[in-house]
Amino acid sequence: MKDIIYKYLIVLIIATCSCQGGSRSTFENTSPNDNVSRDPNKIYNLMGEELPRKVLSAKARQKLERNLDIAQQNYQANSDSLELIIWYGRRLAYLGRYLQAIEVYSSGLEKYPTSHRLRRHRGHRYLTVRQLAKSVEDFEMAAFYAVNHSNAIEPDGIPNKLNKPLSNDKFNIWYHYGLAHYLNGRFDKAISAYKKCMEFSDNNDLRVATTYWLYMTYKKIGNGELADDLLAEISSRMRMVENDAYLDLILLFKGDRSVERLLAKAFPASGSTNPTLGYGIGNWYQQQGEIEKANEIFLKILESDSWDAFGYIAAEAELITAFPVPVN
Numbered sequence: 001m002k003d004i005i006y007k008y009l010i011v012l013i014i015a016t017c018s019c020q021g022g023s024r025s026t027f028e029n030t031s032p033n034d035n036v037s038r039d040p041n042k043i044y045n046l047m048g049e050e051l052p053r054k055v056l057s058a059k060a061r062q063k064l065e066r067n068l069d070i071a072q073q074n075y076q077a078n079s080d081s082l083e084l085i086i087w088y089g090r091r092l093a094y095l096g097r098y099l100q101a102i103e104v105y106s107s108g109l110e111k112y113p114t115s116h117r118l119r120r121h122r123g124h125r126y127l128t129v130r131q132l133a134k135s136v137e138d139f140e141m142a143a144f145y146a147v148n149h150s151n152a153i154e155p156d157g158i159p160n161k162l163n164k165p166l167s168n169d170k171f172n173i174w175y176h177y178g179l180a181h182y183l184n185g186r187f188d189k190a191i192s193a194y195k196k197c198m199e200f201s202d203n204n205d206l207r208v209a210t211t212y213w214l215y216m217t218y219k220k221i222g223n224g225e226l227a228d229d230l231l232a233e234i235s236s237r238m239r240m241v242e243n244d245a246y247l248d249l250i251l252l253f254k255g256d257r258s259v260e261r262l263l264a265k266a267f268p269a270s271g272s273t274n275p276t277l278g279y280g281i282g283n284w285y286q287q288q289g290e291i292e293k294a295n296e297i298f299l300k301i302l303e304s305d306s307w308d309a310f311g312y313i314a315a316e317a318e319l320i321t322a323f324p325v326p327v328n
Contacts, residue, residue: 043098043129045307046316054096055305064095067157075104082112089121090157096308098125116146120173127176128308130316132184139177143196146170151200160242171200175210179310182217183317190217205243208234212246215253216283249280259284273304275311282315295322 038044043051056064068091075081075088085108092101105122112118123138146169154172156165167175178193194214201207211230218227234250248265251257259281266277282297298315306312 041099046130046313046320051307052305054308056096061095064091067091068095080111082108082115082117085111086117086121087157089125093125093128094157098128098308101125102129114145116142116144116149116173117169119145120169120176123180124172124176127180127183127310127313130313132180135180136177136184139173139180139193142173143177146173162241164241166203166205166241168200168202171197171202171206171210174200175206175213178213178217182213182220183313185317185321187217187220191221204238205241208238208240208246208250209243212250212280215250216280219283219287245274245276245280249277249284252280252284253287267300273301273306275301275304275306275309275315277311279311279314279318282318291322295319 038048045051071084071088071091075084078084085104089101089104089108092098092104102122102125105118105125108118109115109122119138119142123135123142126132126135126138149169151168151170153165154167154169160166174193174197178190178197181187181190181193191214194210194217197210198207198214201210211234215227215230218224218230231250231254234247234254236247236251236256238247240247248257248262252259252262262277262281266274266281278297278301282294282301285291285294285297295318298318301312301315302319304312
């Protein structure tokens with residue numbers, strides 16, 4: 001990871017194109033993992049470098065491993081159960097065993113080929129491992145198969161502070177479908193997906209999250225008027241359970257939060273980097289025309305261990321768009 005970061009730092013120092021010409025409006029060639037032969041047992045970032053094992057505290061890992069043991073035992077006792085297949089895959093993913101989770105979902109799809117829920121979960125993990133074309137395909141099929149099914153609350157594997165699940169099946173399909181297109185630079189398709197997602201954004205947390213990504217996508221295509229129109233209904237009075245970071249970023253875009261305040265939260269002196277906040281701040285700098293500063297923020301995100309966060313993956317996409325480097 002450091003080798004890639006150093007390459008970008010060198011380019012950042014010597015290049016003047018970032019401050020003179022600005023960033024491109026689309027992400028180009030951000031998905032080499034779909035087309036280049038790699039070790040199937042390893043995960044690579046968008047620059048083609050192998051990613052390390054997911055970092056977890058000893059306490060968190062112990063708890064997640066206990067949950068995985070239970071899920072695995074249940075699955076082995078009844079491997080034909082759709083619910084148990086999904087939970088086994090989810091428990092693997094929480095431990096960072098994303099490729100194994102994909103294998104479990106793929107095995108499940110052999111038994112339940114029209115399951116929109118299996119497609120939704122596998123598509124999510126294809127996003128995590130940067131296989132974006134496969135992710136798009138899964139969400140496209142998930143959306144198709146979900147049409148004739150009623151919507152349902154999706155239970156949480158890692159409960160929020162209220163121990164109350166907030167998302168639903170169809171929200172998760174369209175939300176991640178939009179993100180897959182966004183990371184691929186297909187902003188028109190991302191906009192369509194997020195508009196559909198808004199139909200299933202039935203609480204403040206979901207509405208704020210969808211608004212954030214739709215706003216960012218409109219900005220990417222240069223439609224500031226439609227982007228700004230989205231922000232009118234979002235305010236600091238909205239109560240959040242999970243998506244405080246997205247609310248903070250929308251308030252930054254509205255001018256109701258200071259960038260200094262959010263930088264301190266995104267990159268605390270002690271503690272972990274918040275890639276979600278960091279990526280949004282980087283985009284805010286882009287919108288202000290401070291392209292070099294934006295790229296510095298994206299680089300800083302890549303110094304963290306949170307490579308499975310959407311903000312981290314999006315920062316990779318920004319950097320290989322701004323400063324293409326050869327994929328080994």
